[in-house]
Amino acid sequence: MRVTIESVLGYEIMENAKIITGKEEAKNRVVQWISVIEMPVENFVRKNEVVLTTAMGCDDEGAFKSFVQDIINSEASALMVALGRYIYDIPKEVIELAKKFNFTIIELPWEIRFANIIEEVMKEINDIHYKERERSEKVQQELLNLILKEKDLTHISKFIQRQINCSVIITDRSGSIQEKASHSQKFIAQWKSYILQGLLPSRNDSSPLTRDPMFQKFQMIEVENQTILQLPVLKVLGDPQGYLFVMVPANTSVNDFLTQFCVNVLEHSATTIALWLSRKNAIEETKMRLRSDFVQELAKGAFVSDEQAYTRAKLLGYNLKLPYVCVAGMPENLKELFEKQHQSVHSYEQWLENMLLYIEEEVFYAAQSLKREVMMTFQGVQLMIFIEVSAENEMENAADFLNVIERRLGNLPPEVIISWGIGGCHEGFIGLKESCENAVTALAIGRRKKGKGYKMLYENTRVERVLLTLAQNEEMKEVIMSTIQPLIKYDEQRNMDLIGTFSAYNQYNGNVSQTARSLNLHRQSLLYRLRKIESLTGLSLIEPDDLFLLDLSVKTWKMGVSDKIV
Numbered sequence: 001m002r003v004t005i006e007s008v009l010g011y012e013i014m015e016n017a018k019i020i021t022g023k024e025e026a027k028n029r030v031v032q033w034i035s036v037i038e039m040p041v042e043n044f045v046r047k048n049e050v051v052l053t054t055a056m057g058c059d060d061e062g063a064f065k066s067f068v069q070d071i072i073n074s075e076a077s078a079l080m081v082a083l084g085r086y087i088y089d090i091p092k093e094v095i096e097l098a099k100k101f102n103f104t105i106i107e108l109p110w111e112i113r114f115a116n117i118i119e120e121v122m123k124e125i126n127d128i129h130y131k132e133r134e135r136s137e138k139v140q141q142e143l144l145n146l147i148l149k150e151k152d153l154t155h156i157s158k159f160i161q162r163q164i165n166c167s168v169i170i171t172d173r174s175g176s177i178q179e180k181a182s183h184s185q186k187f188i189a190q191w192k193s194y195i196l197q198g199l200l201p202s203r204n205d206s207s208p209l210t211r212d213p214m215f216q217k218f219q220m221i222e223v224e225n226q227t228i229l230q231l232p233v234l235k236v237l238g239d240p241q242g243y244l245f246v247m248v249p250a251n252t253s254v255n256d257f258l259t260q261f262c263v264n265v266l267e268h269s270a271t272t273i274a275l276w277l278s279r280k281n282a283i284e285e286t287k288m289r290l291r292s293d294f295v296q297e298l299a300k301g302a303f304v305s306d307e308q309a310y311t312r313a314k315l316l317g318y319n320l321k322l323p324y325v326c327v328a329g330m331p332e333n334l335k336e337l338f339e340k341q342h343q344s345v346h347s348y349e350q351w352l353e354n355m356l357l358y359i360e361e362e363v364f365y366a367a368q369s370l371k372r373e374v375m376m377t378f379q380g381v382q383l384m385i386f387i388e389v390s391a392e393n394e395m396e397n398a399a400d401f402l403n404v405i406e407r408r409l410g411n412l413p414p415e416v417i418i419s420w421g422i423g424g425c426h427e428g429f430i431g432l433k434e435s436c437e438n439a440v441t442a443l444a445i446g447r448r449k450k451g452k453g454y455k456m457l458y459e460n461t462r463v464e465r466v467l468l469t470l471a472q473n474e475e476m477k478e479v480i481m482s483t484i485q486p487l488i489k490y491d492e493q494r495n496m497d498l499i500g501t502f503s504a505y506n507q508y509n510g511n512v513s514q515t516a517r518s519l520n521l522h523r524q525s526l527l528y529r530l531r532k533i534e535s536l537t538g539l540s541l542i543e544p545d546d547l548f549l550l551d552l553s554v555k556t557w558k559m560g561v562s563d564k565i566v
Contacts, residue, residue, distance in 0.1 A: 001128045003124050005050070005077060006027040007124070008031060020098070021095055031125070033046055034117070036118075040067075046076075051076050052114045055067070055082075057086075065091070068094050069097065079098075128260070136268060143272040157169075160244075165249075166249050168244060168247070171245065172277070173240050175191075175194075178277070200223070200228075231266055232270070233270050233274045234274060295377035298432045301430065324375070324388055325423060325425045325435055326438065327383075327402065328423070328443040329382065331417070334352060335348070338351050359416065366405045370397075399422070421442030421445075449558075449559075467555055479553070483539070483550060484499070484537075484550075484553045490532070498536070503554060
């Protein structure tokens, strides 16, 4: 139900009113307000307002035309002009102007009192508001009953959709959909991409609908030819803890869609969702913290008995009797991705929180798709994952798991690069600590040796672990540094890369021609560098023992010498 110009013209008091322009639009023009305005208009007229005037002050056609133009610009529904005192007919230029904008102008006999028209219009508007308020209060009560009955968000979402006849999406404060059962996997994937691109949720506090007080709480977002209304779900202190998104039906304007009843329903819905999310968030945050703490305790070997570990695991929904392999992951390019997107309304911390939640979801999805149990925690931005494996193909299971994650992460922008370290499978829950240490070691070695985005198996790091063990010995450390220190200083001073030259020379088994080609050096330049290496270190590159010592020193130094991998 709504008041229109056509219904206003049907009042008995309007019997002698005459519609001059915009007759065909009378049934579509909504009336939400009515007022009496004389020049100047300024910002006193609201959208969908009927303006009554005597045209006082419009002494000439130009002034009256300017007055009408201001009314049109204010997006008023119609202008009603009382004839007989200040003007006796509507000027032709004004009529042409109104026709150009398809605007409605109505002539009123001077005898009709503006107060009577306002009384009739406001009575009908108030009656409609009262009936819609009654309807919306009934909806509010039904929404609260859903909360009391502990219905899930899918029930609440479907109930809201039935009331307003369009799709809604309920999310947390990061924009992640909370009632996934209502949407297809394709839609959920697309929605994630909007979040990662910074399109949703909108962080812009200024509303594009500020001309109408009804719309002050709504943000309007245009995404791929779809109009989306965003309504915040507020905490007590005013910070959004979630959002209600409304997918405005195609070929429907926001103004036509947001009736008073619709606005009331959405506001009641936001309050209901706030109650639901508050309860859910309190439970989930506690559960996630307990799960994360438990996984970290497993990784550190903090449990003193089997019974203690198994009891905690059972309460949290984990099965420690399964064989697990630890996988450590380090996202490498999150800061670069954030800066590349030129985020203007997100802070890095907010964006990072969204990304880590997104990665966490993909980890659980990958485990679910492979029908494997998984336990996971974050240590800063580093992931610690325990993935169930079969005894026959431990490493193959872990590799398949990571492949699924990387495919999923690569499907949506931005593409995240993650380095991985895969530990070994050790018997019993106590072995999880050793597997975790293996995974962290493999991750650190892989990042140093192979660079970003590499998957390193712990069993493939034997040489590097030998070097690291040697480097922890103080006497060995002194030998290594005394051997390589002159090369390090020379490279810093002259930028000649003698260490890289030696590594290439040793890789090609002392073949000068192949080494020179690989380094894109003239043969004489390479020979000069090799002589400089010999003079600085006091070692001969043709003496096997000297060559071994220098090679061992370079490789150990590249691994970080005394750096402890944790």
